[in-house]
Every structure is written in structure tokens, then in C-alpha cells.
Amino acid sequence: MDHKILQTTRELIDEAGYPALTVDRVAARAGVGKAAIYRRYASKAEMAFAALVHGQRLPPPADTGSLHGDLLELTRTFHARMAAPAARHVAPALMSELAANPELDSRFQDTFLAAEHAGLAEIVERAVARGELAGPVDPTIVHLLLLGSLAAGLYIINLPVDDAMITDLVTATATGITALAGRHHGEPGGEPHGDPHGAARPGPPSPDRA
Amino acid sequence: MDHKILQTTRELIDEAGYPALTVDRVAARAGVGKAAIYRRYASKAEMAFAALVHGQRLPPPADTGSLHGDLLELTRTFHARMAAPAARHVAPALMSELAANPELDSRFQDTFLAAEHAGLAEIVERAVARGELAGPVDPTIVHLLLLGSLAAGLYIINLPVDDAMITDLVTATATGITALAGRHHGEPGGEPHGDPHGAARPGPPSPDRA
Incomplete structure (x- = not known):
């Protein structure tokens, strides 16, 4: 039933957009009760x-x-x-x-x-x-x-x-x-201790440049 | 006037919370017209x-x-x-x-x-x-x-x-x-080219571990 509800929701959004979507329409098209939808989802x-x-x-x-x-x-x-x-x-x-x-x-x-x-x-x-x-x-x-x-x-x-x-x-x-x-x-x-800015340096400098 | 509007807005929020805030109350308390507020801000x-x-x-x-x-x-x-x-x-x-x-x-x-x-x-x-x-x-x-x-x-x-x-x-x-x-x-x-995952490695490995 979950699949059916979500599939119908997607169909209705595709057809008429999100603003026009209502839980009533989903229930009618999917052939399920509104209560079944509201048990799963608190809102549209x-x-x-x-x-x-x-x-x-x-x-x-x-x-x-x-x-x-x-x-x-x-x-x-x-x-x-x-x-x-x-x-x-x-x-x-x-x-x-x-x-x-x-x-x-x-x-x-x-x-x-x-x-x-x-x-x-x-x-x-x-x-x-x-x-x-x-x-x-x-x-x-x-x-x-x-x-x-x-x-x-x-x-x-x-x-x-x-x-x-x-x-x-x-x-x-x-x-x-x-x-x-x-x-x-x-x-x-990772320079884990003692240098609060350590881990933010330009990647660890390569030793040959240090 | 900007300062006065924002200062009054903060005061009213401190006193009564955001939900109770209205542009009318800000205008009245700050002694400015609503139009002056709406020229600056489109909404509450x-x-x-x-x-x-x-x-x-x-x-x-x-x-x-x-x-x-x-x-x-x-x-x-x-x-x-x-x-x-x-x-x-x-x-x-x-x-x-x-x-x-x-x-x-x-x-x-x-x-x-x-x-x-x-x-x-x-x-x-x-x-x-x-x-x-x-x-x-x-x-x-x-x-x-x-x-x-x-x-x-x-x-x-x-x-x-x-x-x-x-x-x-x-x-x-x-x-x-x-x-x-x-x-x-x-x-x-930075390993700029040729290795799409290069920059995501555990910091550049030190040459002596490579």
C-alpha cells in the first residue's frame, strides 16, 4: 500500500504540480482511505x-x-x-x-x-x-x-x-x-594535538618543502 | 531610520516573541510610517x-x-x-x-x-x-x-x-x-589532473609512506 500511495503521489504531482496535490486526491486515485495515508504521513x-x-x-x-x-x-x-x-x-x-x-x-x-x-x-x-x-x-x-x-x-x-x-x-x-x-x-x-590550526593548513606540506 | 526600525524589531521580539511581531507594531513603536518599512523590507x-x-x-x-x-x-x-x-x-x-x-x-x-x-x-x-x-x-x-x-x-x-x-x-x-x-x-x-579521486585521499600521503 505504501508503494501505491507514493506512486500515486508522484503521478498527481507530474500531472498537476505540487500546489494542486491533496491527500484527498491521492486517497481517491490510489483507492485507499485517508486514514491509511495519515497513519503513514502527517501531512501532504x-x-x-x-x-x-x-x-x-x-x-x-x-x-x-x-x-x-x-x-x-x-x-x-x-x-x-x-x-x-x-x-x-x-x-x-x-x-x-x-x-x-x-x-x-x-x-x-x-x-x-x-x-x-x-x-x-x-x-x-x-x-x-x-x-x-x-x-x-x-x-x-x-x-x-x-x-x-x-x-x-x-x-x-x-x-x-x-x-x-x-x-x-x-x-x-x-x-x-x-x-x-x-x-x-x-x-x-592529522596533527591531532597542540596546534589548533593544524588540520586547516594547505594539506600537510610535503616534507621537502617544510 | 534603518537603525531605529531594526532596534524596535529586536525589542518587540524580545518582549513578545517572533509570532506576535507585526509591521504595524514596529511602525507604531518606532514612530515611522509602514510605507517606510515596506520600502526597506518586503515582509515581516x-x-x-x-x-x-x-x-x-x-x-x-x-x-x-x-x-x-x-x-x-x-x-x-x-x-x-x-x-x-x-x-x-x-x-x-x-x-x-x-x-x-x-x-x-x-x-x-x-x-x-x-x-x-x-x-x-x-x-x-x-x-x-x-x-x-x-x-x-x-x-x-x-x-x-x-x-x-x-x-x-x-x-x-x-x-x-x-x-x-x-x-x-x-x-x-x-x-x-x-x-x-x-x-x-x-x-x-593538489594532484590537479588525471586522478579524479586524488584530492579526496587521506591528505596527500607523505612521500616516505608512498
């Missing part, structure tokens, strides 16, 4: 977010063999969904609903954001296992640097984010969290 | 943003002598304003107004966002002049990684952002844009 915006951006669970992120590759794959996938015109309508509406409704906010945190967080945690774990990161990094930081900055670019700054910008965001994030991991876990290159 | 949310977060111009960012220090100073200043309870009310309201009103959005871009952009551009220029960055980096990327991620953390993910997290965001951003500058401007450490 939450239902549309699930239909357009992602559901309450996500498949495991693609394993490309590198931290940069995994983050790039994930960010491109999210960008494709987040940048769609209907998603640009939904997201600001959902954000202001979240700010006004703590119950909806906590559902959103426990479902959609938790799913994003879990995907990023898996990418971080793989990078630690491969030895690309000196130790674990809080997935929240990765979330903010990558998906937070992307959301801000699309929904607040209203930028036309292209693939070159996505690649730059991913490169900066991958390099940045690698430095954080070194810093927090005492990797030689 | 825009006026409150100017009063709480920052005006349409910003003073030049503090010059601390390092890229990390400059970014940390700027981010702490923005965080203190952006995280205030009233700002948490205003921002989502403003974001949904921006999405619904292209004229307001373009004013917002040309004033507030342009002011933030200019401050970050100045920090980047100084870092290039000091030799910390191999060449200029698009200030938009810095904007997204730092203030975009902060806005997402505060207003979408609804995180209690503390100073440790701010410091991590700044460290990751400074390291990340340093790698981008190296990559775009051909610094030896």
Missing part, C-alpha cells in the same frame, strides 16, 4: 517528500571502492531527486511545517534523516575499514557538509547546482573529513 | 532576519592571520545569531516565503546573501595573498560548506550545534577548500 508535504526525495528507508549506498566515489554516487543520487522542480516546492513547505510542529519534526528526524544518517555512517565505516580514514568520523558532520550544504544551495541560496559543483562539494567534504579523522584519531598527517 | 520575516541575523551590509570579517582562524571567527559570529530562538522561528518562515515569492528571493540574494558572499570572498582573497591557498576558490563553495551546512543543521536537521561541531565544520571546510584550490590551480599537493 511529508508524503510528497517521501514520494519525491526518498522513503523512510534507503537502500545501502553504492560501494564504489573509495570514499570519494561513494560520496559522489550518493550525492548525485540525492541531487537528482532534491533538485527536481516539485521537490523545490515541497522542501521549503516541509521545512516551515517542521519548525512549527515538533511532533512532525521528531518523526522526520526518526525516519528520513535517520535513513540518510545510516547511509553516510555505512560509507564512513567502509572508508575506515579500507584505511582511507584514520578512524570513525561523526556521520552528522558528513551529513551537514554534503547534504546540508546541498539543501541550502537548492532551497535557500537557490543555486543552479551543476555536476562540477557537486564534485567540488564531494572533494572538499572527503578531504575535510579525512583531516578530521586524522585529527581525532592521532594519524601522523 | 525579511525585517526580522535583518534585525536578528544581519543587515544588508556586513562589516569586513575579522583578520586573524589564518584561513582557519578567519573562518572560525566568522562562523562563530553567524552561529550566535542564527541559533538564537527568535532566529530559529524566522528562518524557516523566511525560507518558505522565498520559495513562494521570486521578487523577495531576488532581493534576498542581492542583499543578505551577497553580503555573506562578499565576506567569504575577502577571507579567500587574504588566504591566497598569504599563500595558504594555491589560488582563488569560488566563495559559493565556502558559503555552502560553512553557512549552508550551519543553516541546514539549525533549521532542517534541528541540531544543537555546539562549538566543537562548529570547529569541526571549519576545520573540514578549510582543509577541503585548500585541497580544491590545489586541485584547480595545480599546486603539487
Whole structure:
């Protein structure tokens, strides 16, 4: 039934746009009761977010063999969904609903954001296992640097984010969290202690230039 | 008169909170006409943003002598304003107004966002002049990684952002844009060509480990 609700939501948005979407129309077209929809989604915006951006669970992120590759794959996938015109309508509406409704906010945190967080945690774990990161990094930081900055670019700054910008965001994030991991876990290159500005220097200077 | 309007806006928010704020009350208390307010601000949310977060111009960012220090100073200043309870009310309201009103959005871009952009551009220029960055980096990327991620953390993910997290965001951003500058401007450490994942590796490996 979940699939049917989300599929119908996408169809109706394609046909008439997000503003014309109503829970009533979705219920009628999908042949389900409104109560069944409201058991799953607290509002039209939450239902549309699930239909357009992602559901309450996500498949495991693609394993490309590198931290940069995994983050790039994930960010491109999210960008494709987040940048769609209907998603640009939904997201600001959902954000202001979240700010006004703590119950909806906590559902959103426990479902959609938790799913994003879990995907990023898996990418971080793989990078630690491969030895690309000196130790674990809080997935929240990765979330903010990558998906937070992307959301801000699309929904607040209203930028036309292209693939070159996505690649730059991913490169900066991958390099940045690698430095954080070194810093927090005492990797030689991470200059973990005693120099508060250490990890922010122009990449570790090569010894022959030092 | 600008100062008087913003000062009165802050007073009224302090006294009764953002939801109770109206342009009428600001006009009455400040002793100015509503038209004078609407010439400056298109809405209550825009006026409150100017009063709480920052005006349409910003003073030049503090010059601390390092890229990390400059970014940390700027981010702490923005965080203190952006995280205030009233700002948490205003921002989502403003974001949904921006999405619904292209004229307001373009004013917002040309004033507030342009002011933030200019401050970050100045920090980047100084870092290039000091030799910390191999060449200029698009200030938009810095904007997204730092203030975009902060806005997402505060207003979408609804995180209690503390100073440790701010410091991590700044460290990751400074390291990340340093790698981008190296990559775009051909610094030896930046591995600018031929290896699409180069800049994402755990800092450039030291030659003695390579």
C-alpha cells in the first residue's frame, strides 16, 4: 500500500504540480482511505517528500571502492531527486511545517534523516575499514557538509547546482573529513594535538618543502 | 531610520516573541510610517532576519592571520545569531516565503546573501595573498560548506550545534577548500589532473609512506 500511495503521489504531482496535490486526491486515485495515508504521513508535504526525495528507508549506498566515489554516487543520487522542480516546492513547505510542529519534526528526524544518517555512517565505516580514514568520523558532520550544504544551495541560496559543483562539494567534504579523522584519531598527517590550526593548513606540506 | 526600525524589531521580539511581531507594531513603536518599512523590507520575516541575523551590509570579517582562524571567527559570529530562538522561528518562515515569492528571493540574494558572499570572498582573497591557498576558490563553495551546512543543521536537521561541531565544520571546510584550490590551480599537493579521486585521499600521503 505504501508503494501505491507514493506512486500515486508522484503521478498527481507530474500531472498537476505540487500546489494542486491533496491527500484527498491521492486517497481517491490510489483507492485507499485517508486514514491509511495519515497513519503513514502527517501531512501532504511529508508524503510528497517521501514520494519525491526518498522513503523512510534507503537502500545501502553504492560501494564504489573509495570514499570519494561513494560520496559522489550518493550525492548525485540525492541531487537528482532534491533538485527536481516539485521537490523545490515541497522542501521549503516541509521545512516551515517542521519548525512549527515538533511532533512532525521528531518523526522526520526518526525516519528520513535517520535513513540518510545510516547511509553516510555505512560509507564512513567502509572508508575506515579500507584505511582511507584514520578512524570513525561523526556521520552528522558528513551529513551537514554534503547534504546540508546541498539543501541550502537548492532551497535557500537557490543555486543552479551543476555536476562540477557537486564534485567540488564531494572533494572538499572527503578531504575535510579525512583531516578530521586524522585529527581525532592521532594519524601522523592529522596533527591531532597542540596546534589548533593544524588540520586547516594547505594539506600537510610535503616534507621537502617544510 | 534603518537603525531605529531594526532596534524596535529586536525589542518587540524580545518582549513578545517572533509570532506576535507585526509591521504595524514596529511602525507604531518606532514612530515611522509602514510605507517606510515596506520600502526597506518586503515582509515581516525579511525585517526580522535583518534585525536578528544581519543587515544588508556586513562589516569586513575579522583578520586573524589564518584561513582557519578567519573562518572560525566568522562562523562563530553567524552561529550566535542564527541559533538564537527568535532566529530559529524566522528562518524557516523566511525560507518558505522565498520559495513562494521570486521578487523577495531576488532581493534576498542581492542583499543578505551577497553580503555573506562578499565576506567569504575577502577571507579567500587574504588566504591566497598569504599563500595558504594555491589560488582563488569560488566563495559559493565556502558559503555552502560553512553557512549552508550551519543553516541546514539549525533549521532542517534541528541540531544543537555546539562549538566543537562548529570547529569541526571549519576545520573540514578549510582543509577541503585548500585541497580544491590545489586541485584547480595545480599546486603539487593538489594532484590537479588525471586522478579524479586524488584530492579526496587521506591528505596527500607523505612521500616516505608512498
